[in-house]
Amino acid sequence: MSEPSLSAGPIRLAxxxxxxxxxxxxCDVLLYPEGVVQLNESAAxxxxxxxxxxxxADIAAELNRQYPGEDLTADVREFLEIANAxxxxx
Amino acid sequence: MxxxxxxxxxxxxxxxxWLLAELTYACPLQCAYxxxxxxxxxxxxxxxxxxxxxxxxxxxxMGALQLGLSGGEPLVRTDLEVLVAEAHSLGYYSNLITxxxxxxxxxxxxxxxxxxxxxxxxxxxxxxNQNDEIAGTRSYAHKIDMARAVKSAGFPMVLCFxxxxxxxxRLSEMLDLAIDLExxxxxxxxxxxxxxxxxxxxxLLPTLEQVREAEAVAxxxxxxxxxxxxxxxxxxxxxxxxxxxCMNGWxxxxxxxxxxxTALPCHAARQLPGFxxxxxxxxxxxxxxQTSDAFNRYRGDAWMKDPCRTCPEKEKDxxxxxxxxxxxxxxxxxxxxxxxxxxxxHLVDEAISSARNTxxxxxxxxxxxxxxDKYAIKLSELSPGSK
Numbered sequence: 001m002s003e004p005s006l007s008a009g010p011i012r013l014a015x016x017x018x019x020x021x022x023x024x025x026x027c028d029v030l031l032y033p034e035g036v037v038q039l040n041e042s043a044a045x046x047x048x049x050x051x052x053x054x055x056x057a058d059i060a061a062e063l064n065r066q067y068p069g070e071d072l073t074a075d076v077r078e079f080l081e082i083a084n085a086x087x088x089x090x
Numbered sequence: 091m092x093x094x095x096x097x098x099x100x101x102x103x104x105x106x107x108w109l110l111a112e113l114t115y116a117c118p119l120q121c122a123y124x125x126x127x128x129x130x131x132x133x134x135x136x137x138x139x140x141x142x143x144x145x146x147x148x149x150x151x152m153g154a155l156q157l158g159l160s161g162g163e164p165l166v167r168t169d170l171e172v173l174v175a176e177a178h179s180l181g182y183y184s185n186l187i188t189x190x191x192x193x194x195x196x197x198x199x200x201x202x203x204x205x206x207x208x209x210x211x212x213x214x215x216x217x218x219n220q221n222d223e224i225a226g227t228r229s230y231a232h233k234i235d236m237a238r239a240v241k242s243a244g245f246p247m248v249l250c251f252x253x254x255x256x257x258x259x260r261l262s263e264m265l266d267l268a269i270d271l272e273x274x275x276x277x278x279x280x281x282x283x284x285x286x287x288x289x290x291x292x293x294l295l296p297t298l299e300q301v302r303e304a305e306a307v308a309x310x311x312x313x314x315x316x317x318x319x320x321x322x323x324x325x326x327x328x329x330x331x332x333x334x335x336c337m338n339g340w341x342x343x344x345x346x347x348x349x350x351x352t353a354l355p356c357h358a359a360r361q362l363p364g365f366x367x368x369x370x371x372x373x374x375x376x377x378x379x380q381t382s383d384a385f386n387r388y389r390g391d392a393w394m395k396d397p398c399r400t401c402p403e404k405e406k407d408x409x410x411x412x413x414x415x416x417x418x419x420x421x422x423x424x425x426x427x428x429x430x431x432x433x434x435x436h437l438v439d440e441a442i443s444s445a446r447n448t449x450x451x452x453x454x455x456x457x458x459x460x461x462x463d464k465y466a467i468k469l470s471e472l473s474p475g476s477k
Binding site: 015016018020022023024025029031032033034035036085087 | 105107152153155156158181183185207208210245246248274275317320
């Protein structure tokens with residue numbers, strides 16, 4: 001079976017996953033059953049926009065609005081594909 | 091937190107990420123592979139609610155993020171919901187590691203309301219009679235009901251099947267059961283030979299052929315269920331030629347607090363001679379983590395001997411497991427003898443042959459207080475380094 005592809009519809013964090021800021025590590029982390037991933041700044045910014053209402057395209061548009069200049073669409077898409085393959089989002 | 095505050099007294103020691111709270115050694119099950127110490131019945135008094143709450147607060151302040159609520163059977167504690175609520179308000183990701191005994195649908199809901207994040211339910215087998223036989227308690231039907239209750243309460247669920255010689259051939263049945271119960275993750279937890287499992291090693295260690303067959307089955311399901319259910323299967327380290335990166339390094343991310351408050355760098359460390367393990371009732375979590383001899387003894391790599399000291403892989407596996415090194419060679423600072431570079435690898439191979447020559451008629455020693463009193467002495471005589 002091939003990798004489940006990134007949904008074109010609204011995406012949300014997978015069940016039991018959450019993002020929170022950790023003072024001791026001075027970064028955002030993704031938490032899930034028995035696991036922790038430290039997030040870099042861009043990963044954290046993207047994942048915080050994953051809220052069950054926005055699609056991947058909405059998230060890219062939102063970030064392009066917040067950070068005008070370079071087009072971030074491809075980078076956002078690439079990260080979300082990885083997050084999807086790792087089971088962080090559905 | 092650091093800016094403008096006091097300088098960090100030990101900048102090279104990173105904070106703990108994992109706190110494993112062994113809330114009690116009491117357990118309705120008697121599994122012969124339990125990782126609890128064989129002499130658990132001789133340990134001190136189990137800590138009360140207030141003391142555990144202080145431990146949770148102090149460890150969280152240090153940076154601990156993942157909290158394992160374990161035992162024994164943590165559901166034995168009637169204050170579990172109180173501890174979960176505290177953990178939730180502190181910002182932990184809380185994991186309940188349970189047999190399911192002591193749970194009912196209402197309690198699953200109460201734990202969800204208290205803020206518990208995830209539940210891991212262990213099974214002894216996919217087959218009811220075998221499950222109950224290995225657990226030493228009639229428990230299978232209840233576990234099935236509780237796995238369903240856990241899911242319907244809205245928890246992500248890990249199912250944990252503990253694997254050994256007698257049940258490894260049922261792997262596909264176990265995975266089918268996990269699919270049926272809608273597990274989010276499945277841990278195919280190969281028995282690790284510490285505590286009770288070490289006592290029963292000859293009887294429980296599977297053959298290499300069994301392991302390879304099981305590995306193929308697990309890989310088939312993994313490929314088929316990718317993206318739907320995560321499956322973890324780890325080959326028993328006796329059959330590897332490099333050691334596991336035990337605890338991700340001693341005193342690196344993990345702290346265990348035993349029911350009596352003893353703080354340990356891993357579940358099995360209490361057996362190591364020449365240690366005075368600190369207790370959370372008399373020393374702060376911060377001091378235990380940063381300055382205690384117990385947590386610093388095998389931190390980093392200054393303690394290493396050859397072949398680890400000069401090994402390019404030492405940053406990957408940290409020399410393996412200190413307890414395993416002790417159990418086989420009598421010196422916890424030796425290389426984990428699982429490693430083919432260890433001069434003592436033959437000891438692991440001898441353990442494998444010894445298990446191969448042990449028949450299934452050999453009785454299993456169940457984990458219970460009576461056997462704890464009886465075998466605590468025997469095991470300490472077996473350990474080569476203990477005096």
